[in-house]
Amino acid sequence: MDRSVNNSTPGKLRSVVVGLGSYLPKRIVSNVDLEKSLDTTDEWIVQRTGIKQRHVAAEDEPTSVLGFNAARAALADAGLTGSDLDLVIVATATPDYTFPAVATQIQASLGMFHGAAFDMQAVCSGFVYALATADKFLISGSHKRALVIGAETFSRLLDWKDRTTCVLFGDGAGAIVLEAQHSSGSADDRGVLTSHLRSDGRHREKLYVDGGPSSTKTTGHLRMAGREVFRHAVGMVADVVTEAFAATGTTAQQLDWFVPHQANRRIIDASAEKLGIAAEKVVVTVDLHGNTSAASIPLALTVARDDGRIKKGDLVMIEAMGGGFTWASALIRW
Numbered sequence: 001m002d003r004s005v006n007n008s009t010p011g012k013l014r015s016v017v018v019g020l021g022s023y024l025p026k027r028i029v030s031n032v033d034l035e036k037s038l039d040t041t042d043e044w045i046v047q048r049t050g051i052k053q054r055h056v057a058a059e060d061e062p063t064s065v066l067g068f069n070a071a072r073a074a075l076a077d078a079g080l081t082g083s084d085l086d087l088v089i090v091a092t093a094t095p096d097y098t099f100p101a102v103a104t105q106i107q108a109s110l111g112m113f114h115g116a117a118f119d120m121q122a123v124c125s126g127f128v129y130a131l132a133t134a135d136k137f138l139i140s141g142s143h144k145r146a147l148v149i150g151a152e153t154f155s156r157l158l159d160w161k162d163r164t165t166c167v168l169f170g171d172g173a174g175a176i177v178l179e180a181q182h183s184s185g186s187a188d189d190r191g192v193l194t195s196h197l198r199s200d201g202r203h204r205e206k207l208y209v210d211g212g213p214s215s216t217k218t219t220g221h222l223r224m225a226g227r228e229v230f231r232h233a234v235g236m237v238a239d240v241v242t243e244a245f246a247a248t249g250t251t252a253q254q255l256d257w258f259v260p261h262q263a264n265r266r267i268i269d270a271s272a273e274k275l276g277i278a279a280e281k282v283v284v285t286v287d288l289h290g291n292t293s294a295a296s297i298p299l300a301l302t303v304a305r306d307d308g309r310i311k312k313g314d315l316v317m318i319e320a321m322g323g324g325f326t327w328a329s330a331l332i333r334w
Contacts, residue, residue: 021073050265054170124322174298
């Protein structure tokens with residue numbers, strides 16, 4: 001049964017994007033750099049993943065620092081400060097500490113001493129999960145403005161001797177500011193039109209980290225069955241994207257931009273082809289950032305907005321699939 005909520009009911013509040021920002025660590029690790037320590041080549045990595053480089057956080061840049069910098073940029077873009085917010089949600093699989101939440105650390109750094117702040121863990125789908133959660137708070141009328149952040153330091157989880165995983169991931173953060181505004185309910189009105197979240201815990205061993213405080217008492221390393229992940233990813237993405245179109249009465253042809261999770265160029269291309277989305281509508285940044293997990297979608301949104309592609313009024317589809325498995329989509333009128 002589909003329990004997703006269609007947020008385009010007439011007379012309801014809608015969560016409108018009013019700010020966007022991102023942050024990337026200064027250190028860039030290219031494929032050529034990895035050739036020096038791994039049995040791999042730039043050609044092999046690009047051919048199989050589309051990745052050319054990734055950013056790696058410095059020792060004094062935990063996830064909270066990356067997230068704060070992205071949050072500050074998003075708030076500046078919105079012309080707001082921390083005191084204008086009443087909700088902060090951080091999507092991350094790489095928190096600074098077991099607790100407190102990264103969100104509360106960022107909340108304090110922003111000078112926000114009211115409202116609520118918490119983390120959300122859905123791995124690569126985390127940003128879409130967090131966006132959908134913030135949307136529910138805003139359209140209920142309980143909160144006015146929300147800061148949604150995707151921030152990761154996946155370099156801390158990697159086994160840098162495992163060429164099948166360490167070449168894929170990078171660090172970074174992106175943030176979006178949502179504001180509750182009244183809507184007529186039309187799909188032409190700005191804001192989050194619909195969101196669809198899914199998970200299936202039977203797939204844990206296909207993509208996971210082999211450590212944790214309650215099991216090994218260690219951080220652990222990321223482990224992945226790449227072929228299995230690819231095999232499931234395209235179908236799962238098509239599932240939630242198709243449901244978003246059906247819920248809003250829109251089509252792939254009406255879409256202005258498709259902004260998928262940036263995991264692998266092959267998955268991105270195959271998903272767009274299956275959905276009938278034209279290649280020129282697909283935003284791709286995996287070559288520049290690698291897979292930054294929950295940060296990848298807001299990073300890609302920022303690139304496409306800043307270079308003039310995404311404009312006010314555009315219809316934008318975001319989607320992701322991650323460990324768990326989790327998968328999710330959201331359709332936004334920018």
